Amino acid sequence: MARSVVSEIKRDHIHKLIADGHRVDGRAWDEFRNISIQTNVVETAEGSSRVKIGNTEVIVGVKMTVGEPFSDTPNRGVLTTNAELIPMASPNFESGPPDENSIELARVVDRGIRESQMIDLEKLCVEPGKKVWINFVDIYVLDFDGNLFDACSLGAVAAIKSAIVPASAHGLGEDYPMPITCTPISVTAVQIENSILVDPSLDEEMVAAARLTVTTDDNGDLRAMQKGLRGALTVEQIKTIIDTSRRLGSEIRKLVG
Amino acid sequence: MNNESFTRELVLPGDVLDAGTMKPGEGTYVDDGKIFAAMLGIKSVKSNFVNVIPLGGRYIPAPGDMIIGKVMDIGPSNWLIDIFSPYPAPLHVNEVPWRVEFGDTARYLGVGDTLLAKVLMVDETKRVQVTMKEQGLRKLQGGQIVEIAHSKVPRVIGKNGSMIQMIKTYTNCRIFIGQNGRIWMDGNMEDMAHAVQAIKMIDEGAQTLKLTERVKEFLESVYRKEE
Amino acid sequence: MGGNSDMKLIDENGIRTDGRKVDELRPIKIEAGVLKNADGSAYVEVGKNKVLAAVYGPRECHPRHMQNPAKAIIQCRYNMISFSVSDRKRPGPDRRSVEISKLISEALDYVVFTENYPRTSIDVYIEVLQANAGTRCAGLTAAAVALADAGIPMRDIVPSVAVGKVNDTVVLDLNKEEDNYGQADLPIAMIPRTGEVLLMQMDGHLTKAEFDLAMEMGVKACKEIYEVQKDALRRRYAIVNGESEEEPMEEPKDEPMEEPMEEPKDEPEMTEED
Numbered sequence: 001m002a003r004s005v006v007s008e009i010k011r012d013h014i015h016k017l018i019a020d021g022h023r024v025d026g027r028a029w030d031e032f033r034n035i036s037i038q039t040n041v042v043e044t045a046e047g048s049s050r051v052k053i054g055n056t057e058v059i060v061g062v063k064m065t066v067g068e069p070f071s072d073t074p075n076r077g078v079l080t081t082n083a084e085l086i087p088m089a090s091p092n093f094e095s096g097p098p099d100e101n102s103i104e105l106a107r108v109v110d111r112g113i114r115e116s117q118m119i120d121l122e123k124l125c126v127e128p129g130k131k132v133w134i135n136f137v138d139i140y141v142l143d144f145d146g147n148l149f150d151a152c153s154l155g156a157v158a159a160i161k162s163a164i165v166p167a168s169a170h171g172l173g174e175d176y177p178m179p180i181t182c183t184p185i186s187v188t189a190v191q192i193e194n195s196i197l198v199d200p201s202l203d204e205e206m207v208a209a210a211r212l213t214v215t216t217d218d219n220g221d222l223r224a225m226q227k228g229l230r231g232a233l234t235v236e237q238i239k240t241i242i243d244t245s246r247r248l249g250s251e252i253r254k255l256v257g
Numbered sequence: 258m259n260n261e262s263f264t265r266e267l268v269l270p271g272d273v274l275d276a277g278t279m280k281p282g283e284g285t286y287v288d289d290g291k292i293f294a295a296m297l298g299i300k301s302v303k304s305n306f307v308n309v310i311p312l313g314g315r316y317i318p319a320p321g322d323m324i325i326g327k328v329m330d331i332g333p334s335n336w337l338i339d340i341f342s343p344y345p346a347p348l349h350v351n352e353v354p355w356r357v358e359f360g361d362t363a364r365y366l367g368v369g370d371t372l373l374a375k376v377l378m379v380d381e382t383k384r385v386q387v388t389m390k391e392q393g394l395r396k397l398q399g400g401q402i403v404e405i406a407h408s409k410v411p412r413v414i415g416k417n418g419s420m421i422q423m424i425k426t427y428t429n430c431r432i433f434i435g436q437n438g439r440i441w442m443d444g445n446m447e448d449m450a451h452a453v454q455a456i457k458m459i460d461e462g463a464q465t466l467k468l469t470e471r472v473k474e475f476l477e478s479v480y481r482k483e484e
Numbered sequence: 485m486g487g488n489s490d491m492k493l494i495d496e497n498g499i500r501t502d503g504r505k506v507d508e509l510r511p512i513k514i515e516a517g518v519l520k521n522a523d524g525s526a527y528v529e530v531g532k533n534k535v536l537a538a539v540y541g542p543r544e545c546h547p548r549h550m551q552n553p554a555k556a557i558i559q560c561r562y563n564m565i566s567f568s569v570s571d572r573k574r575p576g577p578d579r580r581s582v583e584i585s586k587l588i589s590e591a592l593d594y595v596v597f598t599e600n601y602p603r604t605s606i607d608v609y610i611e612v613l614q615a616n617a618g619t620r621c622a623g624l625t626a627a628a629v630a631l632a633d634a635g636i637p638m639r640d641i642v643p644s645v646a647v648g649k650v651n652d653t654v655v656l657d658l659n660k661e662e663d664n665y666g667q668a669d670l671p672i673a674m675i676p677r678t679g680e681v682l683l684m685q686m687d688g689h690l691t692k693a694e695f696d697l698a699m700e701m702g703v704k705a706c707k708e709i710y711e712v713q714k715d716a717l718r719r720r721y722a723i724v725n726g727e728s729e730e731e732p733m734e735e736p737k738d739e740p741m742e743e744p745m746e747e748p749k750d751e752p753e754m755t756e757e758d
Contacts, residue, residue, distance in 0.1 A: 005339070007327050008369040009441070013401045020446065042614045043532065045567035055520040059613060061567025084575055087561065088538040088609040090521050095561055097576065138566040138575065140611070142536065143519045267721050269714050270595075270632050271640030271677060286597070286639065288678075295597060296637045297717060312721060313523070314635030315542055317601070343542040343604040382553045382602045408635070 004092055006206045014207050018195045024203055025054075030244050032199040037154065037255055039162040047163025047178065051155040053199060055145035060155035061138050062163045062178075066170050069125070069132040077124025077133040081110035083141070083152055090144040104228070108186075109139065109153045111224040112215035116184035119160060123179035126172060133165060146202035149213045149226070153186035158256055184223050185252045186215040187245035191233055196240055198248065212238060214245035218253065265466060268294040274307045284309030298408075316342040316407035316437040318385045322376040325397070325435035326387060328368050333360045338374065338387055341404060341437040346385040352377065353389045371397045371441065373433060400431075400443030403453050405460040407438035412468065413459050420459065420469060427476040428452040451479050491665040493650045500662070502531070506655045507701050509645070509708060514626070514716035516633045522609075524634025526716065528626040531659055532616035534568075537626035539634040542604035556601035560589035562623055564612040584620045585610075591624060591644075591673050591682035597637040606636060617663035618646045621671050624683065629713050633720065641717075642682060643709035644673035647698040649690060654697045656705050670698050676707045 014024060027033070033054030042048040045061035069076060083106035085093045098106070113119065124133035137160065139152045163178040190200040190208035197204055200211070209231025215224040222242065227233065233241075268274065272294040274285060281287050285307060286295045294300070298309040318324070318340060326338035329345060334357075336348045348366075350357040355365055366372065373395055377388040389395065405413065413434060414421050425432055430444030430452045442452055455472050462468055494500055504510070510531030519525035522538035529535075545551045550559075562585040566573050577585075592608060608630070610623035621644035628642040648658040649668035658666055668688030674681045690698065 005327065005329050005369055007371050007402060008367075009371045009397065009400060009402050011369070012399065017446065022446070026450075042534070042567055044570055044614050048567065057519070059565070061565065063567050063572035065572065082566075082575060084565075086563070086609065086611065087540075087607065088519070088522065088536070088611055091540055091543070095577075136566065136572050138572075140565050142611075143521050145520060267718060269641065269717050270638045271675070284637070288639075293639070295639070296635055297632045297721065298635070311635050313633075314637075315523075315601075343544055343601060345544060406635075 010203065011207045014203060015193050018193055018197070023197060025201060027199075029196060030198045030248065032248065032252070033201070035154070035252065035255055037158050039158050045159070045163075046166055047159045047161070049155050049158035049162060051151055051158060053147055053151045053154070054201065055143055056147060056151045056202075057141075057143040058148070058151045058155040059140050059142055060152070060159040062159050063136045063138070064163070064166055065134050065136075066126060066131050066172070067134040069129065073121075074129035075125045075132075076121040077119070077135060079110065079114060079119060079121065079135045079137065081106045081113070081137045081139070081156065083109065083139040083148075085141050085144075085148075089141040093141075093144070104226075105148055105152055106139065108149055108213055108224065108226045109156050110137075111226075112153055112184040112186050113137070113156060113160065116182055116215065116217045116223040118157065118180060118182055118184050120179035120181050124165070135160075135163075144202065146200050146205045147188055149188045150186050150199060153184075153215065154252065154256070157183060157185070161256060182218045183253050183256055184215050184217055185245075185249035185256075186213050186224070187241075187248050187252070188213040189241045189244065190229075191231060191237055194237075196237055196244075198241075198244055212241045214242050214249075216246050216249040220246040220250065266300045267297075268300045268309055269297050270294055274300060274309070279305055279307045282306035282308035284311060311408040313406050314408060316340070317383070318342055318344060318346065318376045318379050318437070320376050320378055322436040324374055324376060324387070324437040325402070325433065325439035325441055326372050326374050326437075328366050328370045328372070331363050331366070331368060333362065336362060336366050338372070340374075340376075340385070340387065341407070341435075341439050342385075344383050344385050346374075346376070346387045348372075348374065348387050348389065352387070354394070366396060371402060373397055373435075373441075397433075397441050400441055401449050401453070403440045403442070403456055405438050405440065405456060407436065409460050410434060410436055410438060413440070413456055415469065420472065423469075423473060424452055424455050424476065427480055428455075451476065491651075493662055493665060494653055494655070498653075500650075500655065500659075502659055504657075506653055507704070509657045509705055510659065512709060512712050514629060514712050516629050516716045516720040522630070522634070524630040524632070524636070526626040526629035526633060528622050528629070530618060530622045530625070530657070532614060533612070533619055533622045534614040535619060535622040535626045536611045536613060537623060537630040538609045539606065539627070539630040539636065540609075541606035541634070542601040542636070543607070545603060545605035550605070551603045553602055555598035556596070556604045556606050558589045558593045558596060558598065558606050558608060560585045560592065560608040560610065560627070562588055562610045562612075562620065564615055564619065568612045568615045584623075587683055587685070588620065588624050588627060591642060592627060592631065594680075594682050595628070595639045595642055595675065596631065597639070600637050606631075615660075617658050617660045618671070620644075620683075621646050621673070624673050625709055625713065629716055632717055640675045640677060641710060641713050642673050642675060643706040643713060644671065644683060645702055645705045645709060646671040647702045647705075649688065649694060649698075654694050654701065656701045668694070668698075670695070670702070672699070672702045672706070674703065674706050676703070676710045679703070 047062040211228040330337040374387040377386040428448040513529040524539040624644040650666040673683035
C-alpha cells in the first residue's frame with residue numbers, strides 16, 4: 001500500500017520541525033486538534049455519538065439487550081467493546097475480521113470505561129444470576145487521521161452517557177438513563193526524537209517511536225494506561241504525559257457535558 | 258482569443274455539452290449524436306473541441322511526464338516506484354545515472370527515498386517504466402513534499418509559469434512540480450510553510466475565479482507583516 | 485414481505501402512516517465530499533435511513549489475481565453497522581450484504597468507463613448508519629455521488645429507489661413498517677436520461693398491471709432523486725461567481741504546459757549541492 005511507506009523527506013521534515021519546537025500543523029506540543037462531539041446520531045441505538053478530533057472521525061453506538069450474567073459476577077451487567085477499522089476510513093485499512101490493531105484499540109477503550117466503573121453495572125442487574133443488561137459498545141472508524149485511541153474513547157464515553165436503558169421494550173418498567181458514575185477521558189501522546197506530542201496526527205504517528213495513552217477519572221486519578229509502539233519512554237516523559245493527561249482530561253471532560 | 262470559452266461552468270457526468278456543431282474532446286463521450294460530460298469538471302471549449310477538465314481523479318502516467326516518485330520496494334536489478342498513481346512504476350538499473358552491480362540496488366536508492374524521474378513508456382495495459390537517465394533527474398533530499406490533485410498542476414504553474422514564479426519570488430523557495438501532483442520544495446521552514454499554504458489554496462480553490470489575485474493577496478499579507 | 489395485508493397502512497384518503505401520498509418520496513438529503521481520506525464520498529438521508537458511501541481509486545488491485553488487463557474492476561462492500569437496526573447485528577458480512585454488494589457493483593460497473601484504467605480496482609464502500617427500509621437504494625444513490633465526487637469517468641449518475649405494494653396499493657419508497665407488512669418490494673436503479681435499468685429485484689406479489697404502475701412511479705422518482713444528487717455535487721464544487729476576467733484553465737493535454745516541471749538545470753543553485 002502506497003502510503004504505508006513514509007518518505008524520508010517527510011520524516012526528516014517532521015523531525016526538523018520538532019527540533020525547532022514546531023509541529024506540522026502549527027499546534028503546541030500539548031494542544032489537541034478541534035474536537036467535536038454529537039450525540040444521539042442514530043435512533044436505532046440506545047445511545048450513540050459521532051466524534052471528530054481534527055480529521056479523525058468515529059461513530060459509536062450502544063446497543064442493550066437482556067441476557068445472562070457471567071457466573072463470577074452474577075449481579076452485574078455485562079460490557080462488551082468492539083472496534084471496527086473499516087476500509088472506508090483509510091486506504092490502508094482492509095475488510096475482514098478485527099486485526100491486532102483494532103483489538104488493542106477496543107481493549108484500551110474498554111479498560112478506561114471498565115476500570116473507572118463509569119457504568120454502574122450493579123444497577124444493570126435485573127435478576128441476580130439470571131438476567132442482566134448486556135451492553136454492546138460498537139465503534140466504527142469513519143475517517144482516520146491519527147489518534148484513534150482518544151477519538152474512540154471519547155466517542156464511547158459520549159455514546160454511553162447518552163444511552164437510555166430500553167426497559168419498557170423488555171417489559172421491565174420504564175426506560176431510564178444509563179447509570180453513570182464518572183467520565184473517564186483518555187489522552188494520548190507520542191514520543192518523537194525525545195519530544196512529547198499530544199494528540200498525534202497520522203503523519204506524526206507514522207514517525208513516532210513510542211506512544212502512551214493515559215485515562216483519568218473526574219478526580220484526575222489514573223484508571224488505565226497503555227504504552228504502544230516499538231520505542232521507549234523515560235520515566236520523566238511518562239510523568240509529563242500523565243500530568244498533561246490529567247490537565248487536558250479535565251478540559252475535555254467539560255466538552256462531554 | 259482563439260475561440261476559448263471564459264466561463265467556468267461546472268459539469269457533471271451525463272450533462273449534455275453540445276448537441277451539434279462541436280467535436281468531442283477530453284473527458285467527454287458521444288451518445289445519440291450528442292456530446293456528454295464523462296466526468297465531473299469544468300467545461301472548456303477550444304478550437305471547436307469541447308472538453309471537461311477534471312477537478313480531481315488519479316494521475317495516469319504518459320510518456321515524457323516529469324514526476325516525483327517514492328521508492329516502495331527494492332529488487333536486485335530494479336526499484337519499485339510509487340508515482341502517486343494507480344500504477345506503480347519499476348525503475349530498472351539501466352535507467353539510473355549510476356553503474357549499479359546486480360544486487361547492489363539498495364546502496365543507491367532506499368525504501369522511502371524520493372526522486373525526480375521521467376515516464377519512459379506506458380504500454381496498453383498501463384505498465385509503466387520510469388527513467389532517471391536525463392540531465393537534472395536525481396534523488397531529492399531535504400525540503401518538503403506536498404501532494405495535490407494532479408489535475409490542479411496546471412493551475413499551480415499558471416499561465417506561462419506565472420503562478421509558481423510568484424510563489425517562488427515571495428517565498429524564496431526552490432520548487433519542483435511533478436506532473437503527478439507531487440511538489441517538492443526547499444527553503445527556510447517559515448517560507449516553506451507559506452508556500453505550502455499558497456499551494457493548498459490553489460488545490461482547494463482551483464475551480465474558483467480570481468485565484469491568482471487571491472494567492473497574491475495572501476502572499477503579500479504574510480510578507481508585508483514580516484518586513 | 486410479511487404479506488399481512490390486514491394491517492392498515494393507507495387511510496381512506498390515500499395517506500400513509502408517515503403522512504405521505506402513495507407516490508411521494510420520503511424527504512431526501514445528500515451531501516457530497518464528507519470524508520477526508522476517501523477520494524470521493526457522500527452522505528445520504530432518505531427518511532430515517534442514514535448512509536455513508538466512500539470511493540477509493542482507481543488504485544492498484546489487490547489481490548492481484550483479480551486484476552483485469554483490459555479494465556478496472558469495481559469492488560463494492562455494502563455493510564450495515566451493528567447498531568443501525570433494532571436488534572444488534574453482528575459486525576461483518578452476512579449473505580444478504582454479500583448479495584447486495586454484488587448487485588451494486590454490477591450496477592455501477594455499467595456507468596463507469598472502466599476501460600480507462602486497466603488492472604486497477606475502484607473500491608466502493610457503503611456503510612448503513614441507520615436503517616429504515618430501502619438501504620440498498622440509498623446506498624447506491626450515495627455511491628454514485630461518491631464516484632462522481634472522486635472524479636471517476638462515468639456515463640451518468642445513478643439514482644435508486646424502491647416501489648412496493650401495501651394494502652393492495654402500489655406505493656413509492658417503502659418505509660420500515662410498509663416493508664415489514666407490505667405485499668411486494670421492487671428496488672430499482674436506472675439512468676433517467678436513457679431509461680436503462682441497472683438494478684432490479686422483486687419479492688412479494690405483483691400483477692402485471694401493478695408492475696407497470698410501479699415502474700412508472702419508480703422512473704418518475706428516480707428523476708427526482710437524480711436532481712438531488714446533482715444538486716449535492718454542484719454545492720460541493722460551487723464556483724465562486726465573480727468577474728470572469730481571469731485566464732482560462734490550462735488544457736491538460738491538447739497543448740503542452742508552459743512549464744510542466746521546474747527543470748533543475750535552470751536553477752543554478754541546484755548544482756551547488758551535488
